[in-house]
Amino acid sequence: MEWELGDDDRMLVEGAREFARGELIAKDKVWDEKEQSLCGILPQLAEMGFMNLRIRSEYDGLDCPMEVYSHILHELAYASPAVAVDLSVHNMVGEVLQTFGSEELRRQILPTWGTAESLGTFAISEPDAGSDPSSIQTTAELKGDHYHLNGSKMWITNGLSGRWFMTLARTGKGKKGVSAFWVDGNSNGIERLAIKGKMGQRGSELVSVHLDEVEVPVGCRLGREGQGLQIGLAALDGGRIGIASQASGISEACLDEMCAYAKERQQFGRPIADFQAIQFMIADSLVELDASRALTLAAARLHDAGKPYSVAAAEAKLYSTEACNRVAYRAVQVHGGTGYVNESRVERLYRDARVTTIYEGTSEIQRIVIARGALK
Numbered sequence: 001m002e003w004e005l006g007d008d009d010r011m012l013v014e015g016a017r018e019f020a021r022g023e024l025i026a027k028d029k030v031w032d033e034k035e036q037s038l039c040g041i042l043p044q045l046a047e048m049g050f051m052n053l054r055i056r057s058e059y060d061g062l063d064c065p066m067e068v069y070s071h072i073l074h075e076l077a078y079a080s081p082a083v084a085v086d087l088s089v090h091n092m093v094g095e096v097l098q099t100f101g102s103e104e105l106r107r108q109i110l111p112t113w114g115t116a117e118s119l120g121t122f123a124i125s126e127p128d129a130g131s132d133p134s135s136i137q138t139t140a141e142l143k144g145d146h147y148h149l150n151g152s153k154m155w156i157t158n159g160l161s162g163r164w165f166m167t168l169a170r171t172g173k174g175k176k177g178v179s180a181f182w183v184d185g186n187s188n189g190i191e192r193l194a195i196k197g198k199m200g201q202r203g204s205e206l207v208s209v210h211l212d213e214v215e216v217p218v219g220c221r222l223g224r225e226g227q228g229l230q231i232g233l234a235a236l237d238g239g240r241i242g243i244a245s246q247a248s249g250i251s252e253a254c255l256d257e258m259c260a261y262a263k264e265r266q267q268f269g270r271p272i273a274d275f276q277a278i279q280f281m282i283a284d285s286l287v288e289l290d291a292s293r294a295l296t297l298a299a300a301r302l303h304d305a306g307k308p309y310s311v312a313a314a315e316a317k318l319y320s321t322e323a324c325n326r327v328a329y330r331a332v333q334v335h336g337g338t339g340y341v342n343e344s345r346v347e348r349l350y351r352d353a354r355v356t357t358i359y360e361g362t363s364e365i366q367r368i369v370i371a372r373g374a375l376k
């Protein structure tokens with residue numbers, strides 16, 4: 001499917017595509033094999049402008065519309081789903097600060113957001129709070145002009161190299177007792193532990209973070225006390241467009257691998273692409289890829305138009321991530337035994353696809369958001 005883009009936007013997207021297909025694919029293979037952090041490439045990603053895409057120009061950002069941003073993440077995910085998720089989280093967190101931070105904090109942080117040293121993390125989940133962030137146990141107690149944060153955060157993407165943590169902590173009881181904070185990762189009392197043994201996207205850092213009497217100035221609270229859940233959920237609405245874009249990038253990569261292999265591999269004296277069973281797997285995958293892009297761009301356009309987009313983002317995330325798992329499954333099937341070993345790229349894509357239906361709200365949680373919208 002072709003998409004209409006203005007000249008500047010097209011250059012950005014084509015730059016991402018060229019870089020991804022020219023350089024990233026080989027790097028991603030190494031990060032996967034060694035389960036090595038991709039963060040060494042951040043200076044290059046920053047140089048290319050991918051780290052402050054969603055920041056407004058008044059804070060030196062690229063002011064990139066959500067629609068264009070979605071195309072960029074799709075292109076990067078085609079080559080490295082790990083790079084796409086890291087940038088998706090980083091850009092999402094910058095946007096949270098831009099929307100809910102004080103003007104003083106924005107002026108201090110956002111002009112640096114496009115640099116490798118400013119990597120952001122979204123530290124919401126805890127060992128006992130995943131799908132239900134209202135059950136977080138991390139506390140923030142106000143003492144003088146600082147909050148003191150204590151607790152543990154789990155599954156934090158970018159958590160080892162990240163400089164800034166956007167986090168939620170409890171300032172009171174119940175859902176209205178959750179507040180959002182902007183935490184400097186260099187503060188005393190922060191301990192980070194890498195979580196190893198990931199199934200896919202192994203270049204992306206995954207970390208548990210322990211907070212022990214971490215002091216956060218009052219001015220680094222985002223929004224009002226008690227507004228934390230609203231801020232976290234608003235961030236996830238935008239984040240879901242990012243993950244839907246990542247998933248469609250994985251689908252397109254799988255489809256290309258499938259088509260190339262089907263044309264080259266011969267059985268029964270002819271290319272397997274001649275068999276209708278193989279053609280149907282390719283056809284179903286192309287339809288699901290195009291449907292994923294259409295849903296994701298529809299959500300992105302609503303966001304760009306300033307209209308409500310939360311349900312549309314959940315639809316895009318649900319559909320694109322489930323579809324990319326089906327497409328990756330077919331890609332392995334078309335490759336036969338070759339698809340089962342890590343010499344083939346589809347083996348890696350199959351593993352990379354799996355987590356997309358889990359993070360930033362599982363498929364079950366997306367269905368809850370969509371049904372709530374339909375039933376209201």
Ligand SMILES: Cc1cc2nc3c(=O)[nH]c(=O)nc-3n(C[C@H](O)[C@H](O)[C@H](O)COP(=O)(O)OP(=O)(O)OC[C@H]3O[C@@H](n4cnc5c(N)ncnc54)[C@H](O)[C@@H]3O)c2cc1C
Binds near residue numbers: 360
């Ligand atoms: C690679 C990776 C990266 C991540 N990055 C981040 C990050 O950067 N920041 C962050 O804060 N978190 C992050 N997460 C955490 C992620 O968002 C959670 O794993 C996810 O929200 C699910 O929470 P959980 O794992 O605790 O599962 P649970 O919430 O325990 O869910 C278990 C199962 O129960 C289902 N379930 C739960 N509640 C309901 C319900 N009401 N109705 C129906 N089914 C339900 C779920 O859908 C799931 O199938 C990451 C996770 C992974 C694996």
